[in-house]
Amino acid sequence: MAQPPKLKPASWLVAAGRPEETGSPLNTPLVPASNFLLEHPRAYARDDGTPTWEALEEIVGGLEAGKAVAFASGMAAVSAVFNQLRVGAVVVLPEDCYQGVVGLAMAGAEQGRWSVRRLAVEDTTGWIQACAEADLVWLESPSNPLLAVADLEAICSAPRKPGTIVAVDNTFATPLNQQPLEFGATVSIQSATKFIGGHSDLLAGVATTRDQTFWQALRKSRELTGATPGTLEAFLATRGARTLALRLERAQANAAYLAQRLEAHPLVARVRYPGLPSHPTHAVAKRVLKGFGAVLSFELKGGAERADAVCRHTQLIRHATSLGGVESTMERRAGIPGQEHLPPSLLRLSVGIEDAEDLWADLEAALRKAAG
Numbered sequence: 117m118a119q120p121p122k123l124k125p126a127s128w129l130v131a132a133g134r135p136e137e138t139g140s141p142l143n144t145p146l147v148p149a150s151n152f153l154l155e156h157p158r159a160y161a162r163d164d165g166t167p168t169w170e171a172l173e174e175i176v177g178g179l180e181a182g183k184a185v186a187f188a189s190g191m192a193a194v195s196a197v198f199n200q201l202r203v204g205a206v207v208v209l210p211e212d213c214y215q216g217v218v219g220l221a222m223a224g225a226e227q228g229r230w231s232v233r234r235l236a237v238e239d240t241t242g243w244i245q246a247c248a249e250a251d252l253v254w255l256e257s258p259s260n261p262l263l264a265v266a267d268l269e270a271i272c273s274a275p276r277k278p279g280t281i282v283a284v285d286n287t288f289a290t291p292l293n294q295q296p297l298e299f300g301a302t303v304s305i306q307s308a309t310k311f312i313g314g315h316s317d318l319l320a321g322v323a324t325t326r327d328q329t330f331w332q333a334l335r336k337s338r339e340l341t342g343a344t345p346g347t348l349e350a351f352l353a354t355r356g357a358r359t360l361a362l363r364l365e366r367a368q369a370n371a372a373y374l375a376q377r378l379e380a381h382p383l384v385a386r387v388r389y390p391g392l393p394s395h396p397t398h399a400v401a402k403r404v405l406k407g408f409g410a411v412l413s414f415e416l417k418g419g420a421e422r423a424d425a426v427c428r429h430t431q432l433i434r435h436a437t438s439l440g441g442v443e444s445t446m447e448r449r450a451g452i453p454g455q456e457h458l459p460p461s462l463l464r465l466s467v468g469i470e471d472a473e474d475l476w477a478d479l480e481a482a483l484r485k486a487a488g
């Protein structure tokens with residue numbers, strides 16, 4: 117398949133990761149294999165991959181003009197990056213960061229494997245400094261769940277200590293809205309569970325890099341930890357990726373609409389969406405993001421109880437965790453163990469591809485009922 121610079125991302129998503137041989141099925145099939153007939157370079161799946169995994173890797177890797185490694189989950193991809201650290205390494209994490217990544221980093225710190233520093237997502241000067249000092253600079257932007265946007269353009273191109281890994285969790289933006297490798301990051305991470313898969317029916321992760329040595333190290337980590345993707349999951353993630361451009365376009369148009377409507381609602385205290393001019397990092401977002409994404413957070417007047425009531429009263433918007441599916445989902449994040457530091461009434465809304473007016477009608481009715 118031609119390399120992506122020749123094709124726009126929406127075409128690449130449809131065209132890549134397909135067999136080329138005459139008579140092959142149009143789609144790369146499910147190949148449920150642990151081992152392959154010798155003498156062939158592909159011997160054992162955990163070491164050498166499978167055609168089904170490689171279809172997903174070609175699609176996602178190509179979007180960032182890099183080489184990808186598919187994993188069992190987003191956290192398996194994250195772990196493969198942390199596995200590259202030597203004992204005593206310095207890790208810098210954002211203050212607002214996916215809780216699984218924080219959990220992994222803190223567990224390693226407790227075991228004495230590395231030390232962890234935290235920085236505000238917006239602290240560009242601090243991050244640039246971190247690139248010169250730390251061993252792993254871990255960025256997540258837009259961040260989960262506060263939707264802060266980091267100046268990845270400035271940070272990923274900053275001078276580094278030799279060997280420093282600059283990793284970007286690009287799950288919220290997807291490679292369609294943000295290109296961390298283009299800015300100079302070592303590795304870009306996707307929880308393919310979210311927008312890539314897009315249907316809330318699988319767990320998978322992908323790490324993409326332009327550094328051949330780092331790619332080999334990620335492959336080695338997958339081989340030795342056994343963090344291999346499931347065959348069905350890789351197939352479904354590939355199927356989901358075909359429509360990513362279409363889904364994201366619709367979902368982020370819906371999100372922008374809901375963000376505006378929510379901001380004008382008397383019960384809403386604050387809306388966080390990078391596309392809103394009121395967003396603290398809107399100016400950076402306009403520069404680094406091609407689109408503002410399909411996740412927003414909002415806080416209610418009336419605290420946690422009213423926020424819980426809103427979640428109970430929506431019907432079209434499902435009360436569920438996670439994000440990036442065709443269906444809109446919402447939850448109160450501070451209600452989750454370990455997330456109590458968040459504003460108590462903050463609701464994170466992952467906007468799906470439903471009709472925007474139906475979504476707003478659902479939300480408005482739930483707000484009205486919650487107000488009692």
Ligand SMILES: *Cc1c(COP(=O)(O)O)cnc(C)c1O
Pocket residue numbers: 189190191192214216256260285287288307308309310319320321
């Ligand atoms: C979900 C998520 C992950 C973890 O992905 P899993 O597929 O659940 O392991 C990592 N980072 C972000 C930003 C996420 O939203």
